[in-house]
Amino acid sequence: MRDETPSTTAMAVAWFRGLGSLPGRTPPVVHDPFAAVLLPAVPAAVLRAAEQAAPRAPWLRSALQAVSTPLARHVALRTATIDGAVEEAIADGARQLVIVGAGLDARAWRLPLARDIDAWEVDHPATQAFKRERTGQLLGRTTPVHFTAVDFERETLAGPLERAGHDATVPTVWIWEGVTMYLHPDATRGTLEAIAERSAPGSRLAMTYAWPGYARMPAWLDRPVQAAFDLLGESLRGAMTREEGTALLEATGFRVLDEHGNREWATRFGEGAPAVEILERLFIAERAG
Secondary structure (H helix, E strand, O other), X not given: OOOOOOOHHHHHHHHHHHHHOOXXXXXXXXXXXXXXXXXXXXXXXXXXXXXXXXXXXXXXXXXXXXXXXXXHHHHHHHHHHHHHHHHHHHHOOOOEEEEEOOOXXXXXXXXXXXXXXXXXXXXXXXXXXXXXXXXXXXXXXXXXXXXXXXXXXXXXXXXXXXXXXXXXXXXXXXXXXXXXXXXXXXXXXXXXXXXXXXXXXXXXXXXXXXXXXXXXXXXXXXXXXXXXXXXXXXXXXXXXXXXXXXXXXXXXXEEEEEEEOHHHHHHHXXXXXXXXXXXXXXXXXXXXX
């Protein structure tokens, strides 16, 4: 990402989560009432207007989601799936939450089970500074969120988290969502090693990854899609296969509990099969004892 601005993809994902939360679908796949709070002024205003108009004009919700499909749908399903994994880990005993590459999400505030446990948000300094200006408007937590700035391409995760008060002896649920595809493989391995170092036995990790090709689409679209990410300053350079991801997790001390993608997520939430299969998938893994 660019050093002088927040992550473009973080803002896009917040927008997609907001679209997925618009009134009109019962129940919604994802409920994120804070998306507009964390977005810049213009997209936030559009999203708030859509939230107010959607109950009276269902076509507006459909139109906004149509112009963002299939990524909007993918993000909503991904968010809801990870939300469920986090709440399951907390119910099973995790007492700390660390969000690696937190972007503009508000899980530490919006997930009921996450509001009463210690939480750390780790992200690039630019994105984090942008977000911290807005989090004063978020309510619901009984403990503060510890903001920890890390540039994953230039420094390791373990030291900053330790200095921020994270306890490596307490089970932690880790979220690493929508990040690994932008990192060099060495940076991904280094971050996983740091996560493992600070994970007590029984800690859980929800980590997304992208297959080579990223989406099943006509071959002529592959190069333009890659060029678009390059233009945003967020090149896709860390794709891996399921087998490569499993081997990497096992080598760093985790065992895979589950692995799935947006076709399985759609089935879980009663949605039809996606027209375009986004090949970003999710590992749920546990730190071995």
